[in-house]
Amino acid sequence: MGERIRASFLGVGFVGIMSTLYLGLMWAPSVAIDAFESPAAQKIFYWHVPSAWASFIAFTVLFIGSGLWFFKRSPTGWRLHVAGAEAGLATGLMTVWSGTVWASAEWGTPWDWTDVRLNTFALLTLLALFLVLGRRSQPDGVETRDTFATFGLFGFVLVPFTYIATRFWVIRHPGPVVAAGNDGSLQSDMALVLFIGAISFTIFIIGHILTSMHITKLEQRVEMLQSEIDKGG
Amino acid sequence: MSDVLLAFESVEIRRGMGIVVSDFSFQVSSGEVVVLHGENGCGKSTIIETAARILPIEKGQISQHGELVIDSEGRRKLSTVPFGLTLQQNGLVGSDTIAEHLNNMMSICKTKINLAPILKQYSLDHRSNDLIAHLSGGQQRKVSVIAGLLPAMISKSPRLILLDEPDSGLDESAIQMLSQHITSLRLAGHAFLIATHDERILKCATRINNLSHDTEQKPPSGDVWQLPEVEAAKPNNWLMTGFSYNLKTKAGFANNGIAGFLTLGILLSMVEPFELNNLLGLKMGFVLLPAFVAGLCGDPVVNLLRENRALDWWQANTATPRAIIIPIITGFVLTTISSYIFLEELQLIVVVAGSLTTLICSLLIGFLQLSTNKLSRPQAVFIRLLTPILILPWSIVVNELIAYI
Numbered sequence: 001m002g003e004r005i006r007a008s009f010l011g012v013g014f015v016g017i018m019s020t021l022y023l024g025l026m027w028a029p030s031v032a033i034d035a036f037e038s039p040a041a042q043k044i045f046y047w048h049v050p051s052a053w054a055s056f057i058a059f060t061v062l063f064i065g066s067g068l069w070f071f072k073r074s075p076t077g078w079r080l081h082v083a084g085a086e087a088g089l090a091t092g093l094m095t096v097w098s099g100t101v102w103a104s105a106e107w108g109t110p111w112d113w114t115d116v117r118l119n120t121f122a123l124l125t126l127l128a129l130f131l132v133l134g135r136r137s138q139p140d141g142v143e144t145r146d147t148f149a150t151f152g153l154f155g156f157v158l159v160p161f162t163y164i165a166t167r168f169w170v171i172r173h174p175g176p177v178v179a180a181g182n183d184g185s186l187q188s189d190m191a192l193v194l195f196i197g198a199i200s201f202t203i204f205i206i207g208h209i210l211t212s213m214h215i216t217k218l219e220q221r222v223e224m225l226q227s228e229i230d231k232g233g
Numbered sequence: 234m235s236d237v238l239l240a241f242e243s244v245e246i247r248r249g250m251g252i253v254v255s256d257f258s259f260q261v262s263s264g265e266v267v268v269l270h271g272e273n274g275c276g277k278s279t280i281i282e283t284a285a286r287i288l289p290i291e292k293g294q295i296s297q298h299g300e301l302v303i304d305s306e307g308r309r310k311l312s313t314v315p316f317g318l319t320l321q322q323n324g325l326v327g328s329d330t331i332a333e334h335l336n337n338m339m340s341i342c343k344t345k346i347n348l349a350p351i352l353k354q355y356s357l358d359h360r361s362n363d364l365i366a367h368l369s370g371g372q373q374r375k376v377s378v379i380a381g382l383l384p385a386m387i388s389k390s391p392r393l394i395l396l397d398e399p400d401s402g403l404d405e406s407a408i409q410m411l412s413q414h415i416t417s418l419r420l421a422g423h424a425f426l427i428a429t430h431d432e433r434i435l436k437c438a439t440r441i442n443n444l445s446h447d448t449e450q451k452p453p454s455g456d457v458w459q460l461p462e463v464e465a466a467k468p469n470n471w472l473m474t475g476f477s478y479n480l481k482t483k484a485g486f487a488n489n490g491i492a493g494f495l496t497l498g499i500l501l502s503m504v505e506p507f508e509l510n511n512l513l514g515l516k517m518g519f520v521l522l523p524a525f526v527a528g529l530c531g532d533p534v535v536n537l538l539r540e541n542r543a544l545d546w547w548q549a550n551t552a553t554p555r556a557i558i559i560p561i562i563t564g565f566v567l568t569t570i571s572s573y574i575f576l577e578e579l580q581l582i583v584v585v586a587g588s589l590t591t592l593i594c595s596l597l598i599g600f601l602q603l604s605t606n607k608l609s610r611p612q613a614v615f616i617r618l619l620t621p622i623l624i625l626p627w628s629i630v631v632n633e634l635i636a637y638i
Binding site for chain 1: 247248249250289291604605607608609610613614615616618619621622624625628629632
């Protein structure tokens with residue numbers, strides 16, 4: 001039953017993401033030529049923004065899981081931490097990669113080290129990479145979990161910081177176009193494709209997180225069985 | 234009535250994924266020698282290291298001399314009364330001489346004595362000015378044991394001494410001497426908590442604890458420890474200790490300075506300074522880059538203290554030595570040289586910015602290194618993945634300083 005639910009989320013989410021890609025490239029209207037340096041590259045927007053949205057979900061899961069482990073010693077919390085870190089890494093890399101491709105076309109440079117939004121988001125992604133790689137280099141234990149949960153808790157402060165940076169430190173990365181009040185606007189067809197993308201990425205990332213939690217649970221069960229064998233049981 | 238020097242109250246400790254010690258309560262009072270005796274993995278070293286505040290606890294609290302030193306809420310406080318600690322891995326820095334390490338311990342205790350008679354008893358008097366790295370394993374162990382006993386040897390008031398497998402690596406005569414010292418210091422009112430399997434040390438115990446119950450024992454008699462002539466020692470200062478380590482080992486130059494100079498060399502190999510005349514941003518970036526790279530190499534003292542769990546020993550006893558002065562000097566030198574090369578003049582504000590860049594970056598990286606110190610394999614974790622965030626503030630500083638060209 002659980003496996004079917006996980007597979008459904010992943011499957012539906014994947015189909016939605018591919019549909020978003022197709023709709024964005026083939027159906028959504030192009031932006032006005034004078035609004036962007038590279039109007040064709042703008043279509044990466046339909047992948048870039050939903051993956052950023054999904055990454056914020058993943059980092060929130062990472063934060064909740066880290067808190068549950070750190071304060072309650074909850075095994076479910078630790079599984080959420082692991083799942084959140086892996087999902088955050090995947091979606092963070094998607095966002096950064098799609099963003100650099102778009103930036104190369106639009107700005108003439110793939111990155112801007114002076115932009116607060118870009119750098120705080122990159123740090124979140126690097127934090128996720130640090131947590132994923134670090135966990136694999138250490139034996140599982142309370143010390144390992146406490147250390148990485150601490151990083152997960154403190155790293156979350158970057159999430160609202162990154163979000164606020166689009167409003168108060170607009171340097172190179174553009175400000176928000178969704179929920180931006182009077183400042184941003186999106187044509188209805190573009191908004192529809194973006195909405196489909198956001199829903200699809202959300203469903204996919206939930207499936208990813210559920211699957212990751214299941215894998216971690218299986219890993220812990222294997223470890224427990226191996227410990228019993230070690231004791232001669 | 235004897236003072237309680239160490240108290241565990243309903244303590245639960247986890248190591249790895251298991252609970253090693255659960256609902257553990259016991260006390261060590263002055264004049265007692267409590268030996269933790271049990272099979273491997275039962276938690277003896279865990280108890281010792283937790284008493285020294287090296288390991289966290291899940292439940293309960295631990296006090297030394299009536300002061301709370303660690304509890305399950307994460308509160309940790311250094312005891313105001315120095316205590317002795319000998320870890321299984323010694324906690325020594327190879328670049329210290331025997332005298333220097335023992336002087337460090339005495340400065341933590343703010344009291345000093347003539348060490349020669351004690352060193353002679355352990356056949357180390359002729360080696361007092363030798364580097365610890367040049368000693369044999371057994372000699373290093375003797376140094377670690379003496380450092381653990383020193384707070385009791387130089388104090389009139391009762392002191393707590395924590396010894397984890399002190400007999401390990403010691404020869405027969407050293408173990409005999411250690412046994413005599415334990416007995417004589419016990420009779421002087423000091424308290425011991427020792428983890429050991431050695432029968433000779435076991436005989437010194439007033440109580441043997443196997444983590445589930447205590448067994449009282451009649452300890453041997455002996456002579457009471459005669460306090461040698463003591464004088465006041467300058468208190469240990471983490472800033473000066475860090476500076477001293479850095480200066481002695483040239484760790485700052487090896488770890489940070491070389492990286493900075495290499496960066497300068499690479500920049501010069503790519504471009505002639507006059508080619509940057511119209512590129513002010515690039516010019517200022519070139520001026521500050523060597524100092525930035527030097528800072529990114531981290532705190533050289535923290536790196537140094539990683540050997541033999543010296544970092545844990547320092548953190549248990551007093552504040553961790555850090556490198557502050559040498560990074561400032563490194564940044565100053567690198568920025569001065571790069572200013573002369575690329576700006577052809579010296580601007581005080583630019584040199585100050587370079588010095589502070591090296592200091593702040595090395596402190597931040599050092600902080601990250603310290604935060605992963607409790608992991609089983611701290612060197613295997615990719616802590617430097619988090620350092621690119623420093624590029625943003627560095628580039629802001631560079632942009633602000635362009636106005637001064």
